[in-house]
Amino acid sequence: MSAYLIRNAALLGEEPTDLLLVDGIITTVAAGGSLEAPGAEVIDAVGLVALPGLVDPHTHLREPGREDAETVETGTRAAAKGGYTAVAAMANSLPVADTAGVVEQVWGLGRESGWVDVHPVGAVTVGLEGKALAELGAMAESRAQVRMFSDDGHCVSDPVLMRRALEYVKAYDGVVAQHAQEPRLTEGAQMNEGIVSAELGLPGWPAVAEEAIIARDVLLTEHVGSRLHVCHVSTAGSVEILRWAKARGVNVTAEVTPHHLLLTDELVREYDPVYKVNPPLRTAADVEALRAAVADGTIDCIGTDHAPHPTEAKECEWAAAAMGMTGLETALPVVQHALVETGLITWADVARIMSATPATIARMEGQGRPLAEGEPANLTLVDPAATTIVNPDTHATKGRNSPYRGMSLPGAVRHVFFQGKQTVRAGELVHSSTAAKAEA
Amino acid sequence: MRHLLDTVHLSREDAIRILDVAETMSDVSGREVKKLPALRGRTVVNLFFEDSTRTRISFEAAAKRLSADVINFSAKGSSVSKGESLKDTAQTLQAIGADAVVIRHPASGAAQRLARTDWIDAAIVNAGDGTHAHPTQALLDALTLRRELAARAGVEPTGRGLDGARVVIVGDVLHSRVARSDVWLMHTLGARVTLVAPPTLLPVGIETWPCDVEYDLDNALATGPDAVMMLRVQAERMHGAFFPSVAEYSRRWGLNEARLGLLTPEAIIMHPGPMNRGLEISAAAADSPRSRVLAQVANGVAVRMAVLYLVLSGAPSTEGA
Numbered sequence: 001m002s003a004y005l006i007r008n009a010a011l012l013g014e015e016p017t018d019l020l021l022v023d024g025i026i027t028t029v030a031a032g033g034s035l036e037a038p039g040a041e042v043i044d045a046v047g048l049v050a051l052p053g054l055v056d057p058h059t060h061l062r063e064p065g066r067e068d069a070e071t072v073e074t075g076t077r078a079a080a081k082g083g084y085t086a087v088a089a090m091a092n093s094l095p096v097a098d099t100a101g102v103v104e105q106v107w108g109l110g111r112e113s114g115w116v117d118v119h120p121v122g123a124v125t126v127g128l129e130g131k132a133l134a135e136l137g138a139m140a141e142s143r144a145q146v147r148m149f150s151d152d153g154h155c156v157s158d159p160v161l162m163r164r165a166l167e168y169v170k171a172y173d174g175v176v177a178q179h180a181q182e183p184r185l186t187e188g189a190q191m192n193e194g195i196v197s198a199e200l201g202l203p204g205w206p207a208v209a210e211e212a213i214i215a216r217d218v219l220l221t222e223h224v225g226s227r228l229h230v231c232h233v234s235t236a237g238s239v240e241i242l243r244w245a246k247a248r249g250v251n252v253t254a255e256v257t258p259h260h261l262l263l264t265d266e267l268v269r270e271y272d273p274v275y276k277v278n279p280p281l282r283t284a285a286d287v288e289a290l291r292a293a294v295a296d297g298t299i300d301c302i303g304t305d306h307a308p309h310p311t312e313a314k315e316c317e318w319a320a321a322a323m324g325m326t327g328l329e330t331a332l333p334v335v336q337h338a339l340v341e342t343g344l345i346t347w348a349d350v351a352r353i354m355s356a357t358p359a360t361i362a363r364m365e366g367q368g369r370p371l372a373e374g375e376p377a378n379l380t381l382v383d384p385a386a387t388t389i390v391n392p393d394t395h396a397t398k399g400r401n402s403p404y405r406g407m408s409l410p411g412a413v414r415h416v417f418f419q420g421k422q423t424v425r426a427g428e429l430v431h432s433s434t435a436a437k438a439e440a
Numbered sequence: 441m442r443h444l445l446d447t448v449h450l451s452r453e454d455a456i457r458i459l460d461v462a463e464t465m466s467d468v469s470g471r472e473v474k475k476l477p478a479l480r481g482r483t484v485v486n487l488f489f490e491d492s493t494r495t496r497i498s499f500e501a502a503a504k505r506l507s508a509d510v511i512n513f514s515a516k517g518s519s520v521s522k523g524e525s526l527k528d529t530a531q532t533l534q535a536i537g538a539d540a541v542v543i544r545h546p547a548s549g550a551a552q553r554l555a556r557t558d559w560i561d562a563a564i565v566n567a568g569d570g571t572h573a574h575p576t577q578a579l580l581d582a583l584t585l586r587r588e589l590a591a592r593a594g595v596e597p598t599g600r601g602l603d604g605a606r607v608v609i610v611g612d613v614l615h616s617r618v619a620r621s622d623v624w625l626m627h628t629l630g631a632r633v634t635l636v637a638p639p640t641l642l643p644v645g646i647e648t649w650p651c652d653v654e655y656d657l658d659n660a661l662a663t664g665p666d667a668v669m670m671l672r673v674q675a676e677r678m679h680g681a682f683f684p685s686v687a688e689y690s691r692r693w694g695l696n697e698a699r700l701g702l703l704t705p706e707a708i709i710m711h712p713g714p715m716n717r718g719l720e721i722s723a724a725a726a727d728s729p730r731s732r733v734l735a736q737v738a739n740g741v742a743v744r745m746a747v748l749y750l751v752l753s754g755a756p757s758t759e760g761a
């Protein structure tokens with residue numbers, strides 16, 4: 001038997017509460033200081049906020065194929081350190097996760113690592129090439145039980161193919177997660193198109209290239225009665241379209257990344273590729289609109305788009321650099337800083353947008369559940385009063401490409417429990433808790 | 441001045457200082473022995489990731505007239521677009537003791553990367569990066585125009601800006617590092633700049649630039665500019681649907697003979713070269729007495745001498761980067 005008694009945690013930031021975790025289940029929830037549990041390890045959680053284990057609908061674990069950038073092992077360690085208990089692993093590996101074989105491989109690597117649940121995302125099209133549907137059914141029925149399909153990194157730009165994908169996934173209660181980027185409007189694009197790109201002489205990635213695809217896709221989704229998820233929404237205009245679609249009753253959900261809630265294209269002025277990401281950093285007005293959209297529910301959840309890259313992929317001139325930023329280990333602090341401390345949302349909302357809703361969208365069983373008796377013991381204890389100067393060199397991910405290097409961010413993940421096992425203790429990974437290869 | 445990367449961050453004081461030193465250097469170029477010992481023992485590397493014989497020989501002549509050792513490093517054709525080699529190349533130049541690196545690169549921001557990283561300590565001079573900046577071209581344009589204005593007023597150019605001058609810049613602004621550098625430098629020096637181009641060849645976001653924007657060349661010429669600068673337009677832009685045909689471009693935005701007649705008697709014509717005769721500029725305009733194209737080339741050497749001298753002499757100044 002493994003048992004933990006968490007004492008006096010502020011449940012969703014509210015009243016001090018005791019939680020008893022026994023054999024992977026939350027067996028008792030009671031008023032703070034009222035529980036005794038002989039034999040259980042006691043976690044003093046005074047001042048800590050208890051959240052359900054975080055769920056990332058958008059992670060790049062890079063394995064198979066780009067183990068120099070990240071592995072399932074290192075990526076899930078980063079996830080655990082960031083307070084996560086489940087991640088959706090995007091399909092743009094090498095080979096692409098477009099068959100039952102590859103998604104089962106990734107799923108199996110996740111099980112072996114044991115830090116979080118790894119839910120592979122299946123590619124929508126073969127090889128992410130946007131030409132032919134991948135075997136969505138085989139992936140859905142595989143051991144990986146894929147429910148989310150995405151060509152992320154590429155847009156399913158062909159409207160007929162997108163329509164068919166939306167129709168086809170209805171048979172599996174699936175969802176198509178679209179990377180909304182009209183390819184012709186973004187050929188050679190390097191950064192947000194606007195005042196800064198004009199001055200810097202970098203080819204622009206216009207907001208309309210995202211908005212046009214979202215507009216098309218919500219209409220297609222309505223037409224065929226399917227379910228659409230929009231990855232990494234980055235513009236104020238996209239928010240308007242989503243608001244309109246939701247008001248019409250379209251079954252669409254949307255995510256925003258932490259970096260689009262905090263950073264703007266002004267950071268590109270020194271041409272440091274650590275700020276190169278797709279979709280690109282936008283303007284302060286977009287950041288404001290995205291924050292408001294999370295607050296009013298137009299944007300449903302936070303997706304990190306954690307995209308680790310080897311150092312040399314960023315140690316070069318802007319145009320040659322890879323796109324993407326790490327995010328798993330900084331997501332919660334950025335959300336606290338951008339949304340909680342600004343008074344836009346509460347900790348209960350954090351639980352909704354970073355756990356319950358993404359788990360529902362990706363159909364992850366046993367994740368995103370309330371912190372209540374009888375529920376799986378996936379939870380995170382965060383110290384909201386802590387302050388951390390971000391140092392990517394100490395991160396568990398292989399990627400050092402964090403745009404927050406040197407930045408002071410609030411909140412620190414102290415303890416994480418995944419299926420009742422402690423994966424993080426006092427902010428550090430607990431290696432005995434997993435079956436992971438010790439040397440990895 | 442530690443580096444010269446763009447003109448946006450160049451102060452008026454520094455810009456005038458460069459132009460004044462360039463006037464002095466110009467005198468050297470007029471002598472029989474065109475050589476100063478100023479940079480003896482210093483090493484200047486011309487690091488060219490893009491073909492540009494004109495710019496390279498201009499920098500080479502400038503460095504040699506100051507007695508510097510010159511190394512020409514042509515990196516074009518190797519795997520340079522693959523990123524890491526910019527760092528490797530920079531570290532190699534650091535190891536061989538380069539004091540100044542003149543860099544030409546197809547990627548916007550490449551000069552900034554060299555200046556802002558710890559890859560190399562040398563002074564960095566931007567000789568054109570992507571569609572971002574070409575500060576020495578802008579400086580030679582300013583030198584050319586300043587002389588013209590001074591001669592007209594019967595005064596010495598030294599110590600002056602371009603105050604009150606009106607400059608019209610015509611062509612592919614979107615893809616032009618020259619236009620970007622000219623707009624900011626000439627604005628800093630007090631000139632009023634009007635950009636003229638088809639709307640497709642103006643960047644989204646241009647509204648914050650310190651200049652006017654006009655689609656109609658005849659309207660712009662009717663304001664009586666002191667100088668008209670024609671930018672090179674690549675015929676291939678037609679394939680990107682930037683304009684319907686070379687003929688239409690030439691009719692609407694080319695400096696043809698009829699438009700020459702709209703200019704005031706003193707107005708000069710400039711072009712950063714190489715010219716596309718018959719496209720953005722007619723032979724009549726290119727060869728007219730108003731043309732300052734060859735003066736620009738000569739002034740280019742003087743300006744580059746001044747820039748190399750200032751970044752390598754370590755003279756204190758405001759942040760000129």
Ligand SMILES: [Zn+2]
Pocket residue numbers: 152153154179231232278279
């Ligand atoms: Zn994406």
